[in-house]
Amino acid sequence: MLIELENIVKIYNQGRVNEVTALDKVEMAVEAGAMVCLKGPSGSGKSTLLAIIGCIYPPTSGRAVIAGRQLARLPDRFLTMHRRRTIGFIFQRFNILPRISVFENVVLPLLPLGMSPKERRALAEPLLERYGIAHRRNFPAGEISGGELQRVAIARALINDPPIILADEPTAHLDSRLSRDFLADMLALKEEGRTIIMASHDPLVTEAAGVDRVYGVHDGRVTKDAC
Amino acid sequence: MKKYFEKQRNLLDYALASLWRRKGKNISVFLVFSLVIFLLASFLFLSRSLQVAAQTTLRQTPEITVQRMVAGRQESMPLTYAERIRGIFGVRRVSPRVWGYHYNEVTGANITVMALAGDPELGREPLAEGAFWQQGEQGRAVIGQGVVKDLDLGGRRTFSFFRDDLTLKSFAVAGIFAPETNILTYDLVLLDIADGRDLFGLADDLATDLLVEVVNPLEIATVARKISERLPDTRVVTRPQIQGTYQAVFSWRSGVAAICLLSALSAFIILAWDKASGMSPEERREISILKILGWQTPDVLQVRFWEGFALSLLAFAAGAILAYVHVGYFQAALFRPVMMGWSVLRPGFDLVPIVQGGDLLLIFCLSVLPYLAATVVPAWRCAAVATDAAMGG
Structure with missing residues (x-):
């Protein structure tokens, strides 16, 4: 298994008056190359689950093994390094920095790696071409369309060539045509052998072709095959 | 090693681009920062110049000057x-x-x-x-x-x-x-x-008068008293008396000016701290995104450090150069009325700005270092925890 979650609990603000249990005894396993959907309403714990799979923070308790690494044993520094190598993120609203160019957004994850401008160009240009945004490379990201933003986000998620792609409510701000384009792109990535995990309550996503399994997330609990 | 320098260059590039992206805010900080450095450096350069000039004067002041007085006037x-x-x-x-x-x-x-x-x-x-x-x-x-x-x-x-x-x-x-x-x-x-x-x-x-040198400088007052006793129609002025008058006037003036300027600097640092610690939602979001994209907390801090360092170093250089020109070319026009009521001692002279490494270091420590702390510490607090601003609910 590429992703194994056993008895995962995540509690925010533990021991304080505003303590919240975001995930409660979550069990989940995802094979390499699968496309999985997390389905549930806002505030159900989908993003927290993605954050744990994405090595952003470790669980409060339980065993989480992502691409062969057990998260609870990794300090923050190594979590970040592991995330950099294995995870590509596509955020809700895409989280593109609007004041820098499309190209600069795409190569952002490479800057701390000490890559030269030439090396960065060599990695970014094929992705810009593949997603049809090469002609926008020098545009400030705040000045391009929603569909182009979405493709910038995908290109940025792929710049490190990660085996796992996580997408958090990726179609929440797209119309149905752009949503379908996005899902087609995800399917293409799956066919390349990448593992895709999408958190969404959009039926277009949860019922999309190529989705191998849908997990229901409700009040921090996860149920299998929610479709 | 090559990777390390390439990384530093990348982070520096990103920091400078980031400064330019927020140029409106940063230019205003730069102007205020330069003004504060200019005032502080002008004051330090001026007081150092006056101190050196005064030391020269005092070195040349006779140990004892004896003047003959007739009817309250000096006579040959x-x-x-x-x-x-x-x-x-x-x-x-x-x-x-x-x-x-x-x-x-x-x-x-x-x-x-x-x-x-x-x-x-x-x-x-x-x-x-x-x-x-x-x-x-x-x-x-x-x-x-x-x-x-x-x-x-x-x-x-x-x-x-x-x-x-x-x-x-x-x-x-x-x-x-x-x-x-x-x-x-x-x-x-x-x-x-x-x-x-x-x-x-x-x-x-x-x-016109007589200049007296003594064998033992500790005996100046005693010798002066003996001259007064032996020559009652003379006025006897000693070097310590002149020094005392000078110190009283100069120290009081420079102390008042220093307090005013340090207050201004403190106000600026508090303002900078307030500005930097109250990070905007946009800045928090940017840090969150960078963290999720695989930037380590030290990477984020280095960007903030380079931003703060570039801005404060430029302001420091601009302020110090302007202060040098102000003291050397414009004869410290802003501070002269405060510091040089003593010009009655001698009619006009050209100030030669004296710049000492210690003074520059003092200004650097009082301005650049607090500003760096005011920009890096809040970013560290934010970067150490913030991923929430980029994640959904």
Whole structure:
């Protein structure tokens, strides 16, 4: 298994008056190359689950093994390094920095790696071409369309060539045509052998072709095959 | 190692681009920061210049000056007084001095003319050109920078003054004092005592006052008291008295100015801290995104460090250069009224800005370092925890 979650609990603000249990005894396993959907309403714990799979923070308790690494044993520094190598993120609203160019957004994850401008160009240009945004490379990201933003986000998620792609409510701000384009792109990535995990309550996503399994997330609990 | 430097270059590039992206806010911070540095540096450069100038003055102040007073006015002094002073135990040397003023009707300025006997202390001051006259050599003068301008000498090296009977006495310029002695020599014409007596029409057995040197500097007050007792019609002024007056005035003034400027600097640092710690939602979101994209907390901090360092270093350089120009070229026009009420001691002189490494380091430590802390610490607090601003609910 590429992703194994056993008895995962995540509690925010533990021991304080505003303590919240975001995930409660979550069990989940995802094979390499699968496309999985997390389905549930806002505030159900989908993003927290993605954050744990994405090595952003470790669980409060339980065993989480992502691409062969057990998260609870990794300090923050190594979590970040592991995330950099294995995870590509596509955020809700895409989280593109609007004041820098499309190209600069795409190569952002490479800057701390000490890559030269030439090396960065060599990695970014094929992705810009593949997603049809090469002609926008020098545009400030705040000045391009929603569909182009979405493709910038995908290109940025792929710049490190990660085996796992996580997408958090990726179609929440797209119309149905752009949503379908996005899902087609995800399917293409799956066919390349990448593992895709999408958190969404959009039926277009949860019922999309190529989705191998849908997990229901409700009040921090996860149920299998929610479709 | 190559990767490390490439990474630093990438982060520096990103930081500079980030500064430029928020240029409106950063330019205003730069202007205020430069202004604060300019004020602080101007004050430090000015007080350092005055201190050096004052030290020069005090070094040249006679240990004891004796003047004859008649009806409350200073009168010329017979040289027999010198013999009576020489008889006091502890006196090493008594030198007569002749001095007065030459009024330049063209420029309306007073030039100080001082004539000394023997080997004058002033003869040890550095010269910009020429040399001091040999003992007994007459008709030669060493003049200050201001005199060159005032008499409009240009390349000419002779000048004349009127005696009291309106006949002319000519001098050859033997040397010109160096600019760093301006506070002492700017408006000074230094002559041999025989030339001074000739110019002012003073008899050979008279002097304007007497300069007394003592064997043991700790005995200055005692020797001065003995002179007063022996010559009751004289006024005796000691170097410690002059120093005391100077210190009282200068220290009080510089203390007040320093408090005002440090208050301004503190206000700026508090403002900077407030600005930096209250990170905007956009800045928090950017840090969150960078963290999720695989930036380590130190990477984020390095970007913030380079941003703060570039901005504060530029402001520091701009402020310090402007302060140097302000003190050197504009003669510290902003602070002169505060610091130089003492200019009555000597009519105008050109300030030479004295820049010491310690002063620059002090300004750097009081401005750049707090600003860096004010920008990096909040970013560290944010970067250590913030991923929430980029994640959904």
